[in-house]
Amino acid sequence: MRYSAFKILKEGLTGNKGWKPVWREPDPKPEYDIIIVGAGGHGLATAYYLAKEFGMRNIAVLEKGWLGSGNIGRNTTIIRSNYLLPGNQPFYEMSMKLWENLEQDTNYNSMVSQRSILNLIHTDAQRDAFVRRGNAMFLSGADAELADAEQLRAELPFLDFDNARFPIKGGLYQRRGGTARHDAVAWGYARGADMRGVDIIQNCEVTGFDIQGGVCRGVETTRGAIRARKVAVCVAGSSGRVMAKAGMRLPIESHVLQAFVSEGLKPVLPGVITFGAGHFYVSQSDKGGLVFGGDIDGYNTYAQRGNLPVVEDVAEGGMAIMPMIGRARLLRSWGGIMDMSMDGTPFIDKTHIGGLYFNGGWCYGGFKATPASGYCYAHLLAKDEPHPNAAQMRLDRFKTGNVIDEKGQGNQPNLH
Amino acid sequence: MIIDHPILGPRDAAEFVCLGDACMMDRPDWQADDALDQFVEYGYLRDNPAGEHQELWYHEQGDRSWLVLTRNTLTHEISKVELARDVARARGRDK
Numbered sequence: 001m002r003y004s005a006f007k008i009l010k011e012g013l014t015g016n017k018g019w020k021p022v023w024r025e026p027d028p029k030p031e032y033d034i035i036i037v038g039a040g041g042h043g044l045a046t047a048y049y050l051a052k053e054f055g056m057r058n059i060a061v062l063e064k065g066w067l068g069s070g071n072i073g074r075n076t077t078i079i080r081s082n083y084l085l086p087g088n089q090p091f092y093e094m095s096m097k098l099w100e101n102l103e104q105d106t107n108y109n110s111m112v113s114q115r116s117i118l119n120l121i122h123t124d125a126q127r128d129a130f131v132r133r134g135n136a137m138f139l140s141g142a143d144a145e146l147a148d149a150e151q152l153r154a155e156l157p158f159l160d161f162d163n164a165r166f167p168i169k170g171g172l173y174q175r176r177g178g179t180a181r182h183d184a185v186a187w188g189y190a191r192g193a194d195m196r197g198v199d200i201i202q203n204c205e206v207t208g209f210d211i212q213g214g215v216c217r218g219v220e221t222t223r224g225a226i227r228a229r230k231v232a233v234c235v236a237g238s239s240g241r242v243m244a245k246a247g248m249r250l251p252i253e254s255h256v257l258q259a260f261v262s263e264g265l266k267p268v269l270p271g272v273i274t275f276g277a278g279h280f281y282v283s284q285s286d287k288g289g290l291v292f293g294g295d296i297d298g299y300n301t302y303a304q305r306g307n308l309p310v311v312e313d314v315a316e317g318g319m320a321i322m323p324m325i326g327r328a329r330l331l332r333s334w335g336g337i338m339d340m341s342m343d344g345t346p347f348i349d350k351t352h353i354g355g356l357y358f359n360g361g362w363c364y365g366g367f368k369a370t371p372a373s374g375y376c377y378a379h380l381l382a383k384d385e386p387h388p389n390a391a392q393m394r395l396d397r398f399k400t401g402n403v404i405d406e407k408g409q410g411n412q413p414n415l416h
Numbered sequence: 417m418i419i420d421h422p423i424l425g426p427r428d429a430a431e432f433v434c435l436g437d438a439c440m441m442d443r444p445d446w447q448a449d450d451a452l453d454q455f456v457e458y459g460y461l462r463d464n465p466a467g468e469h470q471e472l473w474y475h476e477q478g479d480r481s482w483l484v485l486t487r488n489t490l491t492h493e494i495s496k497v498e499l500a501r502d503v504a505r506a507r508g509r510d511k
């Protein structure tokens with residue numbers, strides 16, 4: 001069923017009796033060509049692009065809970081491609097281009113809103129670094145715009161420009177950045193994959209891998225064993241737990257990232273704004289709530305809740321750039337588990353076990369990557385060679401010395 | 417979280433910095449034949465368990481001691497706090 005304005009009109013006039021469930025609820029078949037473990041944004045996008053771009057049909061996506069119940073359902077919905085390093089930036093710009101056409105592609109309203117992202121500059125050194133980053137963005141075909149303080153005073157008069165500790169000296173805009181409706185991204189990909197024959201099997205937890213002679217031939221699940229020629233794990237947040245079942249240790253630690261939403265306010269923020277002297281990012285949802293977050297808590301955890309010191313730190317970051325945020329009441333906060341990798345960059349790669357593939361390590365930047373992650377993972381699964389834009393996101397890069405450390409922090413996952 | 421420091425008693429976790437898995441105390445032998453592989457494992461690969469986890473915390477805003485915590489990553493419950501020095505000595509190291 002194709003969605004269109006005509007369809008809405010017709011259904012509205014005929015009592016809305018023609019709408020059907022958006023995806024099927026099939027039972028697992030005994031065997032598939034490809035099993036994707038994890039029906040989150042990245043797993044569903046992988047299934048979607050495998051079916052649509054690479055002509056694969058015999059695919060199952062296994063999900064231990066309900067689809068879209070992990071980090072795709074609990075992020076701060078920011079999309080952007082303002083990275084620096086060659087191993088990263090072309091990948092994220094590819095993702096941005098896929099975002100720009102996502103709704104037409106999936107025929108689903110993902111509410112992609114290119115309302116801009118602004119990284120604030122507080123020091124001269126930071127301006128130099130952001131100019132360099134803007135130039136790197138140009139090289140990948142992305143847009144970037146350096147704004148001075150005068151321009152920002154006119155556009156965003158509520159910022160605390162003359163803050164004694166963190167005066168605002170300007171900012172780096174990416175006007176094509178913005179937000180998207182996170183749940184709808186998962187639902188759109190799920191619907192698109194399901195329409196093309198992909199079995200999305202919910203409430204089906206993978207409990208083990210069937211590995212014989214160094215080759216993975218399928219998975220054990222709570223709904224029985226399922227064979228597959230290729231098994232593609234895509235469970236960021238739980239990567240450590242799942243890959244341990246295949247006997248693998250990963251260059252990843254699991255950490256909690258908290259996010260916050262204020263009460264609904266009238267439109268006040270035109271786009272996404274990030275603090276450059278601490279860690280704070282904020283946007284306003286279409287319902288009016290200020291959606292914001294900051295640093296991870298900094299210790300290994302699989303509990304989807306954080307502690308109060310980080311809540312205070314995030315609130316201080318907000319107060320430092322826009323003191324008016326202090327008048328808004330916090331409606332709710334929550335935590336999600338991040339795959340924090342050793343260099344802050346993800347992995348889309350084969351493993352040393354034949355037929356077993358791994359996608360993870362997205363740190364707290366996985367949402368914006370959803371379309372490109374799915375596309376590049378699908379490319380790897382279909383052709384058995386990495387997509388050029390993800391060719392450096394390898395599991396062995398620490399051994400070969402090809403780390404992609406955007407922040408320059410070294411092998412300290414809680415600092416990325 | 418409250419960390420029950422072996423010398424100072426209960427302290428707020430905000431005074432500490434978490435370094436990560438306590439396996440970092442066991443530095444490989446740099447003269448071993450497979451030292452490269454061992455150091456890649458040591459520097460970059462982690463067990464990352466869901467459950468009991470031994471980890472290094474540094475009392476940066478306090479007495480600057482290194483601690484080994486045994487903490488549950490599912491509940492945040494801290495079941496054991498030791499001085500890293502004592503743990504190292506128990507493993508046969510001289511300091």
